[in-house]
Amino acid sequence: MVIKGVLFDFDGTLTRPGALDFPAIKKALGCPLDQPILEFLDTQPPDLRARLEKILEEEEDRAAEICRPNRGAEKCLSVLKERQIPMGILTRSRLNPIRKALERFKGITIDDFDAIVTREMSLPKPHPEGVIRVAAEMGISPEELLVVGDFRFDVISAKRAGAMAVLLTNGGESVMTPDDPQPDYTITRLEDLPALCPE
Ligand SMILES: [Mg+2]
Incomplete structure (x- = not known):
């Protein structure tokens, strides 16, 4: 399946883990x-x-x-932007903190995202509604969407929506439990993401 869009979790994925304690x-x-x-x-x-x-x-x-941009986040977003791959954010947080945090990213602004869905707009992950909504806003099917996140709920919402899931471990242990759907890919850092979206 060709990947036509990438959907990011925000906290701990695009930002370094730990700001939200x-x-x-x-x-x-x-x-x-x-x-x-x-x-x-x-x-x-x-x-x-x-x-x-x-x-x-x-x-x-x-x-x-x-919060600070996660390791490799600005580079990863810039590469996808250059390749004109639609990008989105799906978060269990609110729009205001996302807007504020993105001001600290170099080379990327909030306008570079084709869809941003927060808990103010959709049922929160692990419900698949947000993933389905982002795919619709991008004009693609969930099967063509690659969902990237650092928590179980990111992977679960992606698989429930029929999307592909990437678990970002940030170098730590996997957070998945044996009963969870498994991610299609596991990466330790965002630098490894663009390679999953071949040109
Ligand atoms: Mg997260």
Whole structure:
């Protein structure tokens, strides 16, 4: 299958891991460590949920101030841009922190992305809705989309949508569990991504 578009996760994929300190955020929210944050918030009564969402949003905005482009991210994006391969971002975060963080990327602006889908616009990963929506916005089928991310939910949403999945390990252990769909490719750094999209 020819790859006609690349869809990136944002935090920990296009940015260096760690700016969003998930264990610390979960502690601040009272979210059990083994539960994903958005799904935990869904189980909270409305008043409490609104308060916790505010805390999460503040943490996301703070992370956007300190995050840095991931190793090889600017190069990878520039190569794809030069080859005119449509690029997108799909995140469980919000648009504002993404916009702010992208200002720190050299040679790339928010306008270089053909589609940016956040939790304000779509059901969050691992739901496949965001992947399907980005493919539609690019005018391609999900099968022609390569989805790149550093977390299980990136791979799961990609495979549920029928897209190809790339797990970015950033040099760490694989985060997949035995019951998860397996990624089509595993790479340790973004420099290795353009080679997966042959010209
Ligand atoms: Mg991530």
